[in-house]
Amino acid sequence: MIDVLISGAGAAGLTLAIDLARRGVSFRLIDRLDVPFSGSRGKGIQPRTLEVFEDLGIVDRIAAAGSKYPPQRLHRGDDSYRDEQNMALEAPIVGEPYRTPLLIPQFLTELAMRNRLAELGGAPEYGLELIGFEQTNDSVEAQVDGANGKETIVCRYLVGADGGRSVVRHALGVEFPGKTLGIRAIVADISLDGLPRDAWHRFNDGDMARQISFCPLPHGDVFQLQAPISHDGDMELSVEALQSFIDSRLPIGKITVRDVAWASCYSMNARLAERYRVGRVILVGDAAHIHPPTGGQGLNTSVQDAYNLGWKLDGVLSGAPDWLLDSYQAERRPIAAGMLGLATGLLEKARHGDMRRGREVHQLDVSYESSQVSLRTSKPDALLIAGSRAPDASIRGAAGQPARVFNLLKGPHWTLLGYEVGGGTVSSRQGLHVHTIGAGGDYHDDQGHFSAIYALKAGDWVLVRPDGYIAGTAASDGLGALESHLSAVGVV
Template identity: 60%
Template sequence: MTQEFASDVLISGAGAAGLTLAIDLARRGISFRLIEKLGAPFHGSRGKGIQPRTQEIFEDLGILDRLAATGGPYPRQREHRPDGSFVDSDMVTAAAPTPAEPYLTPLMVPQFLTEGVMRERLRELGHQVEYGCELIGITQDGDGVTARLSHHGREATIRVRYLVGADGGRSLVRHALDTGFPGKTLGVRAVVADLELTGLERDAWHRFHDGSMERQVALCPLAGTKLFQLQAPVPLEGDVDLSAEGLSKMVAERTGRDDIGIHSVVWASAYSMNARLADRYRVGRVFLVGDAAHIHPPTGGQGLNTSVQDSYNLGWKLAAVIAGAPAPLLDSYEDERRPIAADMLGLSAKLLEAGKRGEMRRGREVQQLDLGYPCSALALERPERHGGLLAGDRAPDARLRGAAGQARRLFQLFQGPHWTLLGHDVDRDLVPARRGLHIHGTGPRGDLRDDAGELQKNYSLDAGDWVLVRPDGYVGAIVASRELHTLESYLRSVGLT
């Protein structure tokens, strides 16, 4: 008997993770609902850094330029000394972009502005968030998920093929799945607040008493706004006055200055830092993404970025299976993303300890450009490669020229919901065209010219080699022409028949 589904996918939670998944599904033509129990968008800057790898994702989703125009670069760090002097330094290790890595510095965009741009993109694709709609219960079987919703006091039940919990650290979805969330409390409690203030220049991230957990306070101008973000450790127990008066007193005591005036508090929170990782990212037809799957200290600016990348990994796989790809493709989501989160928790905890000592610096390890899936079941090499670009690696960018003479970038060719197959000095007719796969050739017989040698430098291809790039910008397969039968099997396994 044919079942009636209200939508293919229900996404619970409309933060950055939920919005990323919604945008990706929308551009793939997958039906979904995106619900959020809050009555209106979140208006705080809990996360503000967009790392280089996430910038590449946002370029693919069509919003990077808007975000860059909305926010701006990180300011220099200004460490104020007790005698009134200060020293400026770069918190972020400076590096010039390269053809392979076009974005190498983080972008500062307060979370509420980032999500605003994402909602705008979602509306362009014909969808919007359903606010004030709360998931209150789920059951599932082998064919689908039954979800109970409460919307403005009225309950309803809907049937969907898949459910994705993007509902934060206190995830109802994770609790309903009875999935463990082991980890530890890190012994640090902190205040974060968005403020209107006077008395500080906006050209620096002001830090006072770095290395002292009793007196440390940081005040960072939030790009794209007139606000500053306050960050400060506070005692593990006791109430914290989060009013303008209370935070003014804290700032005066910790800075020793009476010229910094806090005029209003737009948003504030006192929270204890934890590092936790869900035992499972998937139970049947239900998945966890973002903070529902992992929480950690904010050090290193990894949280929003890891959450976005969870959804970017899951979106194309859900769409492929809904369209008829073999169901085991969905197993690769947890296999690929959970180890990434485990490593990220360790990095964030390490940076937290450095921050306690006043040694906070952010290098390449936070950019997420070196993350990949070399051990994934979706990584194929025939023959096996030793060195250079490998299956599972992030696919580098490169500047090329089209056969008609115009400039091209690989990232422009990758952009969109399709797979991309690059053949170097190959016979194009060896791989038949099919829906969802864009094929390009380089070399004398191809539609692309590698005049500057950037593709060859970054991909290290021999004549007759083929590189298959996944919809999420990672190398799925590298095969020689004599091994094309293995590529055909791979294409069938991901639904490209």
């Protein structure tokens, strides 16, 4: 019997597999497709997801394969145009090292994730489809079908990361309420002649019958075509058909299509599963929520679902109480609901040609303040409350080398940081890293970044969860509450 079976090897499934692999949790990752997904679909990586990718060890690979978003070039009917930057391109600051979304086609993001998983000893199993499952009090028996016939996989937990048409969700009978948004669209990766690659070209903005855009994807000659299309009939996706489609919206001969690498038509929906967990079966990513593409929230929310789930699965498998796993739905479902509202609101603006995106899409302000995992401590004056994202800060090791708070948080462990506390005040235990910052500590706050950003006083402590959110803060006389909280979540 394995610990976890993950059905679906997209971004959510790969994130969970990487996290479980680095924790030593046994799993299998299967996907019904015969080969990995090859399209650009989810092409925007938000700043908070970049922080997640840093922790997982792939942020530099992702950045090397991607680029900043180009300006949007709004073409007018008289061949003139106006350039504008609709993405908030902000310089990093000490506490937020990533503040600008990254443009990278989804297949390259997932390639970097598969390579990282291979380094950890894992790999997706393609051409293996989940066809059914039954669960008991202590296990799940899943039936899968592939080239070698049917197989039964027994696992302690089954995770459905199998997309908006999730077999797992349907089998559970979980309702998926929401609405179809009345827009059908095409997205395609094409090579073309006729447009420079220095801008994201938009034509006929605000006219849903003729609107069309071409975004240059990094490090190559491919553009991502996006356009709303009619609800009636099927659309051919050949070079000739796409050429005809483009010619119907632009002057004939303005753009020449040379090749189509990938193309898809879809109807935009906004839906949210009523439950994320039924017994030993759990939903993540698009299986739990689907968004319109505006704002670039879908892939990012999916990655962060899996990042939230991984350490909780590990904890419960290692003896933590079951409520910890219930906190996955309690924390992530409200976030998805908020993202659905954000994405649909941005879609309505996009109908009228308004494509501006700001901090609201970066996901740096996601908070789990009301979660059971967030401890109400004796420091009501804390600037960073329990449930908020733990920021970065520049520090220096006692041996003299520069370091960052994110270096201390990186990995599958909990982290307890003490400011000007001296040493030997907290007992060591498996799954908990303890660091002291300040005079006499193993790290020094030479530039004052840590004390300024975390707003701690001498003797204060901050406990950070494995997914980089603050579990609680305490003054020196409240340290026992943090240690009790660690015991309550299974870190003993």
